Amino acid sequence: MTSTLHDHVLDVHELVDQPGASRRVDLAVAAPGDLALPLADLSAPVRLGGVLESVVEGILVRGHVAMDVGLACSRCLEPVGVGLDEPVTELYADPSRVPDDAEPPDEGFELRDGRIDLDPLVRDAIAAAIPAQPRCRPDCAGLCPQCGANRNEVDCDCSDDPTDTRWAALRGLRLPAGPDDTARAET
Numbered sequence: 001m002t003s004t005l006h007d008h009v010l011d012v013h014e015l016v017d018q019p020g021a022s023r024r025v026d027l028a029v030a031a032p033g034d035l036a037l038p039l040a041d042l043s044a045p046v047r048l049g050g051v052l053e054s055v056v057e058g059i060l061v062r063g064h065v066a067m068d069v070g071l072a073c074s075r076c077l078e079p080v081g082v083g084l085d086e087p088v089t090e091l092y093a094d095p096s097r098v099p100d101d102a103e104p105p106d107e108g109f110e111l112r113d114g115r116i117d118l119d120p121l122v123r124d125a126i127a128a129a130i131p132a133q134p135r136c137r138p139d140c141a142g143l144c145p146q147c148g149a150n151r152n153e154v155d156c157d158c159s160d161d162p163t164d165t166r167w168a169a170l171r172g173l174r175l176p177a178g179p180d181d182t183a184r185a186e187t
């Protein structure tokens with residue numbers, strides 16, 4: 001059963017200092033509010049499923065971050081829903097267990113007061129999983145560069161007809177003479 005976490009902070013105190021102990025989690029968490037990605041709808045809940053494992057250094061989180069994201073097709077700009085499912089493995093280190101000569105825990109990935117903050121984990125997983133160039137379908141034909149028609153839906157005649165009447169008026173437009181033209185006229 002999925003339980004909802006109203007913020008990103010998860011109480012794991014029963015696992016602290018119990019190496020070998022573990023707990024399965026199936027959580028719904030809100031997407032980080034300030035995770036602004038252009039043209040992306042991140043309003044759907046994020047699901048985190050996996051195992052929290054107590055290790056000597058702290059708490060190891062292993063599982064998957066899954067989310068349905070609304071994006072825009074990079075070719076035709078139509079909305080496209082993308083299901084993300086990103087494997088995650090993160091150690092939330094107990095600062096008191098980190099030897100003095102070791103690297104400090106990554107910022108945010110710390111076990112504090114028996115709690116871990118899932119925000120950086122969710123944030124990294126979403127950023128890693130979102131496709132840079134989403135497609136509504138693999139063979140999306142995109143928009144016509146001349147008239148802007150969605151070529152998945154209509155067959156515009158732009159490429160077939162170079163004398164497209166919609167642009168004909170531009171050919172009668174005389175641009176002001178540039179400096180080169182003036183120089184030539186004087187010689």
Ligand SMILES: [Zn+2]
Nearest residue numbers: 073076136140
């Ligand atoms: Zn498309």
Ligand SMILES: [Zn+2]
Nearest residue numbers: 144147156158
């Ligand atoms: Zn066209």
